[in-house]
Amino acid sequence: SQQKYFSTKYLSNKSKLNKLFGYRIMYICSNESLPILYKLEGSVQKCPDNYTVAVGKYRNAQNETGWGILEVETFPNFPVEMQAYAAGLVEGLLTKVQIYYHYLNTVSQLCKDAKEYCLKLFNYLKLNLEWIESQVMSNPPTDLYWRHVNLTYTQLTGIQDGYGPEKPFYFSRVRFAITPILKIQMAGDFFDLDRVFKKPKTNYSSNNHCSGFVKVLEGNKDILISHVTMLGYKSMNRMLKLYKLAYDPKEVPGHTISISSYPGSVTSQDDFSLTSGGLGILETTITLSDESIYSNINPIGQLSCWLRSFIANQLAKTSHEWVLIFGRFNSGTLNNQWMVLDYKLFKPGEELPRNDLFWILEQIPGTTVSRDMTWFLRKYNYWPSYNIPFLKKISDLGGFTEKANINNWWRWGYSPRAKIFQRDHNKVKDMETLRELMRYNDYKHDEYSKCKCDPPYTADGGISTRSDLNPLNGTWELPDMGFKNEGTIDYKGTNYKLFNKFQFEVIGGPIHGGPSNLPPFNWKNTTIDALHYGQPIIWKFKNFTIEWQTELE
Structure with a gap:
């Protein structure tokens, strides 16, 4: 399938930042005229008309309020897979420092003094991801549930790519892999998996x-x-988060969601969620x-x-x-x-x-x-x-x-x-x-x-x-x-x-x-x-x- 590439552009216009009270704004742009793919920082320039796939706004207010604030919006001129990846990518790029701190404090310690447990856990995760990928591949695109499983992992892949080493361009893709970003999603599920795979009690997840x-x-x-x-x-x-994804509202009533959350997590994990489905x-x-x-x-x-x-x-x-x-x-x-x-x-x-x-x-x-x-x-x-x-x-x-x-x-x-x-x-x-x-x-x-x-x-x-x-x-x-x-x-x-x-x-x-x-x-x-x-x-x-x-x- 054709690879879809993105360039990333930052908007740092002072008047805009003042209006948004210190928000950092980033655009994810589609560039169909391959291979002209680039990143611009410190520019008031936006994506060319009709080429904005996603925009992210982030304000790190943790020292003022105890919270960071992230808003991600995608636009309807692009396939939903591209939107999901771009939504994740802009989140990973904007909040990579916060993701790194959260990862260090929490799931980076997952295997500390628990080698046997982690061997069992990672085997479980590997088998589960293989099964998920097989279901995504075998179910038709008209199956809304499995399509959204695929879109969710596409969004996670975008976060992981944005969190990783910065590149001049990116391409939309999906990976079903054990990554730091997947571990962050799994933080709550690990609470029970610790017990299933007999993790030493002194190192149980919170x-x-x-x-x-x-x-x-x-x-x-x-x-x-x-x-x-x-x-x-x-x-x-x-982190307080708002996701406004340009999915078909007839198929996806909850296309817009606000949550209390954590860096790198697409769910609340608390949980406290408000959806456009009412x-x-x-x-x-x-x-x-x-x-x-x-x-x-x-x-x-x-x-x-x-x-x-x-x-x-x-x-x-x-x-x-x-x-x-x-x-x-x-x-x-x-x-x-x-x-x-x-x-x-x-x-x-x-x-x-x-x-x-x-x-x-x-x-x-x-x-x-x-x-x-x-x-x-x-x-x-x-x-x-x-x-x-x-x-x-x-x-x-x-x-x-x-x-x-x-x-x-x-x-x-x-x-x-x-x-x-x-x-x-x-x-x-x-x-x-x-x-x-x-x-x-x-x-x-x-x-x-x-x-x-x-x-x-x-x-x-x-x-x-x-x-x-x-x-x-x-x-x-x-x-x-x-x-x-x-x-x-x-x-x-x-x-x-x-x-x-x-x-x-x-x-x-x-x-x-x-x-x-x-x-x-x-x-x-x-x-x-x-x-x-x-x-x-x-x-x-x-x-x-x-x-x-x-x-x-």
Whole structure:
């Protein structure tokens, strides 16, 4: 097939930069008059008319807000494969330094002191990629699902090429290969693969505990959704992203997506995603208690969680469609409770629809179960999510029902976060009170943060957590309650009005202040020993609402 070549051009016009508050802008241009292919920097020149395949805008505001901001837009005069590659290429070129720091801090350590594990892991990845490529080749281009698997890997190839050594020109291509960029996508899936392939426990990938929340305000005047991510602090190289891809909107309802994310990742990974299909998507992770069901994981016939969520975000136009698409080819890795709210069905001030406004899906190896939970929102006006499955089949098979009999820490409706949500959800009246609830932690005084521990409370007993504040020499009822390199690293929240502009409010970094006046996280005075290249030293940032520079409908 004909190779498609691109040149890259930078726009650094000062008036334009001032308008965009310090954004660096890059154009990916198609040049059909081969072999005149080149790169221009420091020029006000754009691509020739009708030859702009993609434009990227990036602002590194991590030291100001805790976040970088990336916007990628493609244009409709080009094949979708070329658009996907160009979207990835501009991201890789613009954010290669940030990708490098994030990679160093996280998945570059994947095989440290774990040679046998990595041999098994890489064999699994190799077999899985070979199967994926065979399916892409054998299914016709009219198969929308597999076409988008191919487009996703094309976009990853573009990121990898942009991240690599700079060239005077590039050509559109797709590779199904184990690369640094693929490892970044797989960060969440590695959490379960570590256990499948018996990685030494001292080097497990970061546990992913999160809090998710959906709130219907009084009189149905608004619906708010929010999420806070709990991860190891090495993962705090963060990026807010907007992808606006010129795919056929009839085939691809989610052609435009805004997410909270990480350098080099095409998915949120938190997850917090808003799509042009009208959907708001959240998840919190389920940590399996019964690891025998990992036997259901196979490199053949399965697709990783990150990939299935990316495709579902693009192809789904309803919450029910989303869970159906995502449930295909279940890999049993990064097992989550997913929440999908269809904002299209919400009319402020009117009665909530009886069906299909809000679906959940819960996944474990070998099984996914989904259910329309609109009735729950109609009855209780909120939905809480806190890393415990709601659906009985998943709870039973995943070992949660048995663990709940040991301690309420694992019981739906009775864990500390469950009780705090139940007690305080009616305090949420607007975006400000939403933020206060989701960043709430008063662990030394809140009755639900108490435990049979010494000291008698845990900083893991809040909607947001700060495990680093638990004393190293404490005595803990459960290991999860003690000191760890882990805590809440962000806040995201949106409402009906903001959603319709792909906007959301964010905070970068661990919680600080609040009713207990928690100290800001500071790399200079913590006992945590973790890589943190490219991160601010002191994390004390305020909330702000992202305003995209790209023109959006």
